[in-house]
Amino acid sequence: MANNRQNASEEFWQNLFQKCPAVLSQVFPQSMFQLGSKCYVGGKSITNSGGNLVDFIYASRLTGNIVLVEIKTPKTKLLGKKYRANSYSISEELTGAFVQILNYKDQLIKEYYKLSANEDGNGFSAFNPKCLVIAGTLESELQEGIQYKSFELFRNCSSNVEMLTYDELFQKSRDILDMVK
Template structure:
């Protein structure tokens, strides 16, 4: 699988406008990538309870002098202060046509720095070989716009690891969906389940076609089970959701699974896969590469429009 190891530093420096993020510093030579939260125990601002995520939101571009300063005095330069430096720098240099920095287009997750669609695309290109579901869950949690781009219309993320009902009278066997999206216009929910890019999509041949893989078919049934639980327990869930408003009238589900680029299918396998997912009534199935190609196209269009 192709890797672009040098792309992350280059993109970070370009996003920073090729200058230091420290206020009033004009240095544009010998810039360095500094961690807002240290990646290892003992480092400045290290917090084992707050994962940094796989994107670039944990990094800030500084000159060598200010890099040494923030790491030598972490009591003065807290996570919140460095995140604000990064946000102001990106806001100053972001092209006007890039939707990832327009007001209202970003959300914060658990107090972490706001990240961008471009960050998510870099994370996809730089993904480790053994990236598991937790890796992708953190990325989609950090950059809610990615999953929103996978569904028609305008959607927002209500939350992650959401309880959607299904517990028995013994308080067991509850259903926890990875993400809950909602239409901005109608508040109708979209249940979202995340698997891995390495998940197989097709299984053995069957009378001239290929069966869906066990993981694909099982994931479809899994998210349909969540949908069923949500509809049955909707009124009790809505009553206990505080200020979070949502609806569940014939809701759809979204499943992100597999990678057609790194694990290409034969023409017959691709036909069978498309027949299977296109025949699903209530579940949208999209592969990771399709999702991130959509993001790349969106960024390219907004950049061209801004130019």
């Protein structure tokens, strides 16, 4: 992964996480597995248009409850313009990702009974599922304390969406590898 830290292709990251599901499963406190990739979460109209696909769904090995995961790229901007003297706005890309995954969650909850009863027997539970957005990097964008503060204030005030940057994901992977050495 280190060689691709600046890769701006969302499809690259989609394929990597699909091939190596343990990379993302390590970020959850409970034991999780990848239930699916590019999963349909509802939203089609009567004309069969407008469906929603979330990048990944992870499920708890013990309860079956799910987490919806939306990935962007390490190049996704985290912050927008400076707002007054002591704060920065959040980027349009990042707020868009938050709204996007909340829309997926809303649609999945509305269509849960139809979606959870599938023919392969791999049902799941959706007890107020968590949402995770992976986007951007701290190291390339945040240069001063007020930027870190603005970003942390935004991400920590959201109780419905967890936010993880790629450099945090890379560090977590390194930490786990160090533990098993």
